[in-house]
Amino acid sequence: MLNVESITCIKQERCLFENLSFELKAGEIMQLEGPNGAGKTSLLRILAGFSRPEQGRRLWMGEDIAKHEEDFLAELLYIGHKTGVNPHLTAIENIQFWQQSHGYVQVGDYYALLAKLGLVGLEDVPVRMLSAGQQRRVALARLWVSDAKLWMLDEPFTAVDKKGVVLLQQQFKQQLARGGCIILTSHQDLTEHFTQLKTLVLEYRF
Numbered sequence: 001m002l003n004v005e006s007i008t009c010i011k012q013e014r015c016l017f018e019n020l021s022f023e024l025k026a027g028e029i030m031q032l033e034g035p036n037g038a039g040k041t042s043l044l045r046i047l048a049g050f051s052r053p054e055q056g057r058r059l060w061m062g063e064d065i066a067k068h069e070e071d072f073l074a075e076l077l078y079i080g081h082k083t084g085v086n087p088h089l090t091a092i093e094n095i096q097f098w099q100q101s102h103g104y105v106q107v108g109d110y111y112a113l114l115a116k117l118g119l120v121g122l123e124d125v126p127v128r129m130l131s132a133g134q135q136r137r138v139a140l141a142r143l144w145v146s147d148a149k150l151w152m153l154d155e156p157f158t159a160v161d162k163k164g165v166v167l168l169q170q171q172f173k174q175q176l177a178r179g180g181c182i183i184l185t186s187h188q189d190l191t192e193h194f195t196q197l198k199t200l201v202l203e204y205r206f
């Protein structure tokens, strides 16, 4: 599905990685690992097309993404470091807003979804009134309403408690079972839960 060819990234005159190539097939999950500052977020952002590499290209379904950006973005769900939720909207409004701006029909049992995410009673409260972990759960609700084939998740477990981590891992498995793929950064050990986990370790380069 996703082919990455010879990507090189230089930031502030420091080469974070060079000639990086890999492939992510349907049903595969890849974890980006490495110390703080190694370039995991930078790589994710390049893969999503939010920033440009010094060299290299990305292919989606065999097509150069640079020439088919819209098709690629329609298949991509990116959840970054920052949750991207609007603090002034409620949890339900946030999900609906996200659906609307991504072309999804606004249907669904939002209360049931938010109950699954442990947010009973908080559905109609402005998100700024929620804890960090609760706010992240609101952001992660997109994983339940999106049918994007490729998920890119930057530290999705941040501030999420143990029960939430299990719930997320179950949702990851659903995504892989339906032929989607996932690329994520995380400092969690996921090998126990995903036996076919691919890992890409970025070393800190000086």
Ligand SMILES: Nc1ncnc2c1ncn2[C@@H]1O[C@H](COP(=O)(O)OP(=O)(O)OP(=O)(O)O)[C@@H](O)[C@H]1O
Residues within 6 Å of the ligand: 011, 012, 016, 034, 035, 036, 037, 038, 039, 040, 041, 042, 043
């Ligand atoms: N917008 C930017 N402009 C200049 N330098 C940047 C920018 N974003 C990141 N960097 C630099 O790129 C390097 C890699 O940062 P990046 O956020 O990709 O690392 P990371 O591996 O995701 O780290 P962490 O584990 O702390 O999240 C850092 O040295 C950082 O200072």
